[in-house]
Structure formats: structure tokens, C-alpha cells
Amino acid sequence: MLRVHSFESLGTYDGPGIRLVVFLQGCNFKCLYCANADTIELKGGTETSVEEIVNMAKNQKPFFGKKGGLTFSGGEPLVQAKQLLPVVKTLKQEGFHVCIDTNGSILNEDVKAVMEYVDIVLLDIKHINEAQHQLLTGKSNAKTLAFVDYLQEINKPVWLRYVLVPGYSNNPEHLHQLGKHFQAYNNIEKLEIQPYHELGAHKYEHLGWEYKLKGVKANTPEQLNEAYNILTTYFKEVVIN
Structure with missing residues (x-):
């Protein structure tokens, strides 16, 4: 049984086409800008069976078209990799396109087994600089960088996602460093710039946590354009979500 936080039907920002997005409970990071802070604790959520998710997918299949399918997000979906495995395996057997965020x-x-049934990985790169990654997430980025190496090894298609936080992750030097690190990976199909927003701030207050980015403003068009112009020199495709 998977612990599911919530579902989003007709999602258009979480992989190719129109998708059913399954937000799983539990995360091993605590990002300063987390939009889903209520998914961090593993003990929450609703226990959901393989059959329930597959039936929901079948009901929504007419909307998926040729490109759409299901995306498992969170939280961090691979915290529940063991429970996720039978779900993605069944979905692939039923002919669905599967994406992991x-x-x-x-x-x-368990994660390696899950990857066998995944079509595309949406990989959230929080920061290329170790110290800044620690500041934003509370964890090192070494495991994430090793994970990207593994995905290249098994030739799994990847869409990188990068949240552009003013004053934290929009330094041009770091953007160039990010591009140089990943430009030789032939399995990375594109990079998505995710503009920073405060949509999750109220959830922190509800949980009794301090929102440490209070006062950080949304990106200006100039900041987004600067990041876009730098990153397009390294990646085949760059989009601003």
C-alpha cells in the first residue's frame, strides 16, 4: 500500500502531455521553499492500493492522449520505492506512460527496480554548489549527482528541473557551473526553470514551522531571462515553467 497525500487530474506541468499526478507522502529533504510541506512527514497520507491507482488511471486514460500518463511526485516518491514498485510495474503492464518526479x-x-518501469525521470536539481545545496535542503547534493550518473548509465531519459530562488540559486556563476556539469549527459532531454513562489508558505505556518524565505520576492522577468540565456548554451532545450 502506498501512502498517498493527494491526486491531481489533468496535470500539464509534470511530464509530457496531460497527466494524473500522484503526490506521495514522505520526503527526506526539507527544502526552504517547499510548496508541499505537508507531505514531508511519512506518517500522513492515505493508504492506497495498486488497484485503486490503476483504476483511476484507466478512468482518466481518454484524457492522456498519445503523450500523457501518470507522474509520481511528492514529497519524495522514492522514499516509498518498495511500495511503489508493484504500482509502476502494473501500470506499465497496462500500457501507461510512467514518470517519476x-x-x-x-x-x-528498490529504486533501481522501480526505474525499470519508468519512462522519464523529472529530476529536481536544487543546487550544483554543495554549500548552497546544504543551505536550501539540509542535505548534500552528492547522492543526487550520483543518481544522475546512474540514469545516464541505464540510458533513462531525464528532464532536469531547477527552482530559481532569488539570492539563493540564481547566481550566474552557479548557473554556468550547473550547465558545464550536465552538458555532456546525452540522456538529459531538457531543463525546466521553475520560477520561485511563496505558495507553500501558509503550510509552514499551519505546521508551526518557520518559513525562512519570508521576504524573498518572486523572480523578475530579467532574472528569468538571464538564467534562460545562460542555460540555453548548455542544454538542448530550456523552458520556463
């Missing part, structure tokens, strides 16, 4: 910090045998 992950921070890439977990790589064990």
Missing part, C-alpha cells in the same frame, strides 16, 4: 537522493535496489 524525484530529488534523486535515494539509490538502492
